[in-house]
Structure formats: C-alpha cells, structure tokens
Amino acid sequence: MKKFLPLFVLATLGLSACTSIGYDDPDKVETVNMKFGSTDLQSMADAMVQSLLSSPNLQYIDHSGKGDDKRVVLLTGNVNNRTSEHIDTSSITDSIRTALLKSGRIRLAATNQGQDELGTQVRFQMESGRVDPNLIRQFGKQIGADAVMYGNLRSIEKSKDRNLEDGGRKTDDVYYKFTLEVVNIETGEVIWIDEKEIRKSKKTGLFGA
Template sequence: MKKLIMITSVALTLTLVAGCTNKSVVRYGDATEVETTDISFGSTDLQKVAGDMTDSLLVSPVIGTLTANTRPIMFVESIKNKTSEHIDTESITDSISTKLLRSGKFRFVDMGRVEAARKQLDYQQNSGMVDAGKAMQFGKQVGAQYMLYGNLASIVKSNKDQSDVYYKFTLRLMDLESGLVEWADETEIRKTKGKEFVSW
C-alpha cells in the first residue's frame, strides 16, 4: 500500500512539474512599436529612414516644381550597404517607393523585373500561343526620367562597458537626362547599449 501511495505521489509530482515547464508562446505585436532587442539595424530603423527620406522628398520645393504638371517617372537603384552588417536594403527601397507611389506624385519603372517582362513579351510575340492582335508590343515601354539612389553607412564603437552604433542614410534624386542631382538628404540614427546598475 505504501508503495502504491509513493508511486502515485511521484506520478502526481511529475505531472505538476511537467505542467509548469516553460513553453514557447507566440503573440502578435505592433509592427510600429520601437524595437529594442539589440543595437543592430532593425525594423524601427528601417521605418525611420524610409519615413524620414520620403517625407523630406515630398515636401521639397524642387519636387513641387517637378510634379506640378505631371507625375515624373523614376526608378530606385539598390541602396548600397556600407555597414559591416547584413542588411536587407531592398526592404528600404521597397518602403520608400511604396510611400512615394501612395503619394500620387510619382510613377515608377521596376528595373529589377525588366528581364521577366522581356521574357513575357517574347512569349507573346514569338510563341504562337497568343492571339497576335492581343499581344503586347516591344518598344512601347516608358523610360525613367529620374533615378533615386543612396547609401547606408555605419560607425561602430565599443568597450567593455558600452557599445555604440551610428547609422547615416543618404538619398539622392538624379535627372537622368542632364545628370543633375535635383534633391538630396540624409538621416541619422544613434543607438547605445551599456551596463546599468539595477537595485533590488
């Protein structure tokens, strides 16, 4: 009888312990909430640089003149990553071009998809599978008038007590015909991580 009580007690204890173990829990968070996991380039930084640059471009008097009577056509060159981190700069350019398109002031050509478009046009023209009267024609695409391009650079410093990273994001708009830079701006981010004294 004592053995049965002991086995039951052990089994009950193990069940309770197993029920109290740590479990991974997934929750949705606010995508715009400030991210403070570490000092590397993160989602908050991406949103900040894309927002700052888009806002600056849209309120520029030069852009007001360019967009007064028409919606200029531009393309976004890949942002150059001059940091020591692996940063998805395509996400930055996607955010910027999306915000500019939503403004209704610009139109874009997507240079990253030109090869796919060429293959589709070639298929329509030469495969014999598409009604010739409904096939899209070569030579009718519209060229960009402006190129948006930029750099993301960083300076990282650290010692045994503190780490500091400084990011600078620069963006420029060039008139492709004249080669003139019509607009430029930059935004900066500084992040630090250090040991803090916590009293109990």
C-alpha cells in the same frame, strides 16, 4: 543524484512551457538588440518620403513625349549596404516606393526585377504562338524614367570597456547614416539629396553580458 534528475526534468519542462509566440504591432518601437531593425527601417523610409515629396525639384519634369502628365517618373536604384551587418536594403527602398506611389505625386518606373519579368512576358507573347497576334504587346513603348534614385547605408560601431569611472558598466554605441540622392537622367544633375541619422547606445551593468 538520481533523486534530483526527475526534478531537473520537471524544471526544464516547466521552463519550456513558459515559451510563447504571439503577434505584435509592427509600428511598435523595437529594442531587442543593437542591430538594425524594423524601427530603424521605418524611421529612415518615412523621413526620406517626406523629404522627397516636399522637394520642389520633384514636382514635375517636362520633356517632349510625356503628354499631359508631367509628374516625375522615378526609377529606384540600389542602396549599397556599407555596414558590417547583413541588411536587406531593398526593404527600405520597397517601403519608399510604396509610399511614393500611394501619394499619387510621383510615377514609378519598373525596377530591374520588373524589367526582367516584363521581358519574359513579352518574349512569351511574341514567340510562343499562344497569344492572339492582335493582342501581343511590343517592346519599345515604355515611358523612360526622368530620374534615378540611389544611395548608401553606412554605420560606425564603438565600444567602451568596463571601468571604475562608469561604475563598471560597458558601453556599446552604433551610428547609422542613410543617404539617398536623385539624379536627372538627361542632365546628370543631382536634383535632390538627403540623409537620415540614427544612433543607438547600450550600457551593460557589471554582471551583464
């Protein structure tokens, strides 16, 4: 038994030496497993951005006080995760916000996180005594959002056990549906809605896990 111990240690070290870490293309299709991944996130965000920018209802909204810039001021709200997975849906909305702002066709209002940071800074300027009184920024001058965007991410998971008809293979299937809608804050009217669907399937052979 003692003869084989060094061989086992050497084999273990050899396998460890084969481990490598490297960078990869973030746009490359991810197929590591069935869980929600970066490819799904990018696909959903891209589809929604294209739909948003092509909607005639989101070209402009006019009301008194906006001045000459009639572009829609959009507030991006929450996307509820209705799946069984732990998914940070803010990553999806972050990608959508970034693309919309870069397009130059939609204006964005600060999110709740941004408003918290603004509130902290304005209170600091007004109360700390450290800021030139002539340069203190005041509350009450922000432009109001015209519309708010929010949505849901849902999934359905199914499994089919191994059977003779499928050659002993096991089948796993997961379906995602991402729904977003935009509502005019003043009228309460839904002015845009769309959904993106993704389905993944995995077939495991007779001796697979």
